[in-house]
Amino acid sequence: MISFPTEINVTSVNVMTSDEGGLSTEQVVNLAMDRIIRVSDTAPPAIKEQAEAFQNNIRQVLYHYIELARREERGTIANRMAKAGQEEMADLVRRI
């Protein structure tokens, strides 16, 4: 008899939620980090250490630029609101 052992699998998803607004920068960074680099628990110590150092570096860079992007986007939105005569709303957006 010839058999072909085959497995069909489904993996768990990661769920992230927020209250009273969108995801925080830390949460967005965590979502991105899961896609960029994953360090195996079974990796040799030297490689693991190097990978974790790289991971921390990427995390800091991502955090900085996501924060910057959010701030710049708020600046653009506030500017458009102010131009449309919504000074009070523009000020609220600027202070987020």
Next chain:
Amino acid sequence: MAITQAMCTSFKQQLLTGTHDFTTSTGNTFKLALYAIASGGKSSTTATLGASTTAFTTTGEVASSGTYATGGGTLTNVTPTTDGTTAITDFADLSFTTATITARGALIYNSSATNAAVAALDFGGDKTSTAGTFTIQFPTADASNAIIRIA
């Protein structure tokens, strides 16, 4: 009444009859609906999802809120590929914003094929957003982690 993580048995059979097409853009439309247990669904219903689920059901589905509308959100397919000897497919992450939702799990189903069930997902506990964002991130698309794998 529970939600058990599983690939639906009917989906496995339908793979052999060519029911599902996961190709980006030209493939079928797949959706993800959110479910609650302990009477947390709309109209106080409770979800029972698992390997024996054959199609989308409204029983136990969470109510519409924010950008979540009953029936669930449409997934963006990633064309199936291979990693070594394993065939894999993936979806883009899905987010519902300004939503007040408590969900324990989800069902992926094919709305192009009479809402045939694909997989039941167990979140491992209640996940709640309050006037916020509810994001589902799919795992890395490789032979060990992809959301759907045939090895």
